[in-house]
Amino acid sequence: MSIKQISVFVENKPGAMCAMTAVLAENNIDMRALSLAETADFGIVRIIVDNVYTATTVLKDAGYIHSVTSVLGVRIPNVPGGVNKVLNILTEADVNVEYMYAFLGKKEKNHAYMIFRVQDDASATAALMAQGITTLNQDDIETF
Amino acid sequence: MERYYQPEIETASREKIKALQDERLVKQVKHIWDNVPYYRKKMEEKGVTPDDIKGTEDLHKLPFVTKADLREAYPYGLLAKPLKDCVRIHSTSGTTGKRVVAFYTQNDIDLWEDCCARALVAAGATDEDVCHVAYGYGLFTGGSGLHGGSHKVGCLTLPLSSGNTERQIMFIKDLQSTILCCTPSYAAYIGETMKEMGLTPDQIPLKAGIFGAEAWSEEMRQDIQNTLGIKAYDIYGLTELSGPGVSFECSAQSGMHINEDHFIAEIIDPETGEVLPEGEKGELVFTSITKEAFPLLRYRTRDICMLSSEPCSCGRTFIKMCKPMGRSDDMLIIRGVNVFPSQIETVLLNQGYSANYQIIVDRVKNTDTLDVQVEMTPEMFTDNVGEINRRQKELVEGLRSMLGISAKVTLVAPKSIVRSEGKAVRVIDKRKI
Numbered sequence: 001m002s003i004k005q006i007s008v009f010v011e012n013k014p015g016a017m018c019a020m021t022a023v024l025a026e027n028n029i030d031m032r033a034l035s036l037a038e039t040a041d042f043g044i045v046r047i048i049v050d051n052v053y054t055a056t057t058v059l060k061d062a063g064y065i066h067s068v069t070s071v072l073g074v075r076i077p078n079v080p081g082g083v084n085k086v087l088n089i090l091t092e093a094d095v096n097v098e099y100m101y102a103f104l105g106k107k108e109k110n111h112a113y114m115i116f117r118v119q120d121d122a123s124a125t126a127a128l129m130a131q132g133i134t135t136l137n138q139d140d141i142e143t144f
Numbered sequence: 145m146e147r148y149y150q151p152e153i154e155t156a157s158r159e160k161i162k163a164l165q166d167e168r169l170v171k172q173v174k175h176i177w178d179n180v181p182y183y184r185k186k187m188e189e190k191g192v193t194p195d196d197i198k199g200t201e202d203l204h205k206l207p208f209v210t211k212a213d214l215r216e217a218y219p220y221g222l223l224a225k226p227l228k229d230c231v232r233i234h235s236t237s238g239t240t241g242k243r244v245v246a247f248y249t250q251n252d253i254d255l256w257e258d259c260c261a262r263a264l265v266a267a268g269a270t271d272e273d274v275c276h277v278a279y280g281y282g283l284f285t286g287g288s289g290l291h292g293g294s295h296k297v298g299c300l301t302l303p304l305s306s307g308n309t310e311r312q313i314m315f316i317k318d319l320q321s322t323i324l325c326c327t328p329s330y331a332a333y334i335g336e337t338m339k340e341m342g343l344t345p346d347q348i349p350l351k352a353g354i355f356g357a358e359a360w361s362e363e364m365r366q367d368i369q370n371t372l373g374i375k376a377y378d379i380y381g382l383t384e385l386s387g388p389g390v391s392f393e394c395s396a397q398s399g400m401h402i403n404e405d406h407f408i409a410e411i412i413d414p415e416t417g418e419v420l421p422e423g424e425k426g427e428l429v430f431t432s433i434t435k436e437a438f439p440l441l442r443y444r445t446r447d448i449c450m451l452s453s454e455p456c457s458c459g460r461t462f463i464k465m466c467k468p469m470g471r472s473d474d475m476l477i478i479r480g481v482n483v484f485p486s487q488i489e490t491v492l493l494n495q496g497y498s499a500n501y502q503i504i505v506d507r508v509k510n511t512d513t514l515d516v517q518v519e520m521t522p523e524m525f526t527d528n529v530g531e532i533n534r535r536q537k538e539l540v541e542g543l544r545s546m547l548g549i550s551a552k553v554t555l556v557a558p559k560s561i562v563r564s565e566g567k568a569v570r571v572i573d574k575r576k577i
Contacts, residue, residue, distance in 0.1 A: 005527075007525075007526075007527035009520045009525050009555075009557065010557065011556055011557050011560065016557075037529045039529060039532075039533065041554045041555055041556075042520070042532075042555050042556075042557075044527060044529060044532075046527070063557070063558055063559050064557075064558075065520050065521065065522050065525045065557075065558055066525070067522075067525055067526060067527055069527045098528070117527075
């Protein structure tokens with residue numbers, strides 16, 4: 001099970017992020033998670049939103065270049081060593097994590113959420129499931 | 145006291161210069177008609193034969209030659225002498241697909257070196273001087289031209305070529321170089337390096353410099369004169385015509401005397417091709433009247449310029465041209481290298497980018513910088529930063545191999561490049577020249 005992440009190209013200059021998030025705000029898009037990979041000239045903003053279709057449409061209309069990537073949304077026990085446990089499972093399964101970032105999830109006491117970008121979603125999901133770790137699907141995100 | 149390398153011609157009366165030009169032009173047209181079929185065809189198309197050319201007043205009847213002709217006729221199409229009579233080839237600093245080659249007989253080399261010797265003597269050189277040539281040697285004409293001129297004057301010649309600046313400075317000090325020949329930007333760089341090494345102008349023996357092959361401003365001249373403690377002279381030339389020394393500055397430092405016994409200059413309207421009266425601004429056109437191997441009639445330089453026949457305080461009677469004020473085509477000269485925006489476009493399209501780009505040329509610390517801004521496209525975008533960086537590097541490499549100089553590539557947002565009336569502004573040249 002995987003979820004959809006939108007990656008947006010933005011220039012690394014004052015106001016660039018502000019202009020991009022304004023497009024989402026104007027269209028009432030709710031962001032569940034956000035991460036920024038930056039270089040000297042440009043950045044890639046990675047977001048998880050409640051409505052992928054609307055978000056990609058309005059971004060495109062506003063002239064933003066974007067792509068949609070599938071990532072894993074992983075429910076992690078909110079205890080010391082929680083992330084380490086998930087990474088141990090992925091390491092055992094020989095899954096390489098390209099990047100990962102935290103998720104503004106449900107207000108749950110016992111769990112946190114993280115996004116993982118891996119090469120092979122299916123085998124990573126299977127390895128996590130086998131150890132009782134749940135991954136989110138797109139419906140979970142939309143109704144969060 | 146002004147000194148001349150060849151006073152009898154450099155200070156000849158205008159009548160004598162005109163008579164010499166008339167005679168040489170008639171002979172040159174005949175030589176070309178007889179030996180260059182490409183040219184003969186062009187003349188026939190215009191309905192001109194050598195009989196129509198009786199002197200310089202008939203020059204306007206002849207067809208123009210452009211860089212496009214030179215490329216079309218590459219490599220031997222405009223050659224007017226058998227290869228066995230040629231002794232050397234030089235080539236423009238241009239680049240893939242735009243290269244132009246020029247041929248020289250021994251006589252061509254001799255006359256070219258005379259022109260360079262005139263420039264050196266005008267800058268004060270004598271056989272007592274040590275002439276430090278830091279122009280590039282090789283296919284580029286800068287090194288060989290001034291090197292040959294320096295020999296003619298009898299200077300002790302130091303053929304350093306460019307690069308290794310600290311060693312250049314060591315030689316200037318140890319071997320007592322008095323005349324420096326290089327591009328103005330390299331002269332400025334030598335000056336800055338000297339400063340960094342803690343050297344002041346009075347600690348180095350240089351007294352004059354001959355700087356050309358790229359455009360430079362009066363401010364830059366002042367800068368170089370102050371940091372190096374010298375008098376800085378401009379020199380102009382084109383590989384197509386011979387190399388440096390088509391024209392040169394004298395002690396007046398107010399325009400470059402054209403070596404009119406070898407080159408006839410005209411100013412034309414770049415749109416209509418019509419010859420403009422003296423003092424008007426237009427495109428500079430040259431006819432080489434003594435070149436044997438690679439003679440050109442009415443070659444369009446694309447340099448925008450003005451001519452003046454006002455008498456000069458130096459005593460030379462050759463007319464003067466001002467520093468070129470721009471180009472009538474879109475060619476840029478960056479670090480002495482010819483760059484066409486179309487070349488950059490070719491690389492971008494080959495690598496899958498769009499043709500939405502902007503070239504920003506600037507001069508930082510007297511060195512030209514080239515920044516190519518490219519709009520990101522959906523096709524080239526990926527979520528992977530490493531992949532985008534890899535493609536960016538590939539683009540930098542592609543530009544380097546196409547242009548021969550390095551460029552910085554910046555990826556920008558789509559539609560961020562300013563468009564005026566729907567057309568993107570391709571080139572922003574911030575250099576103050």
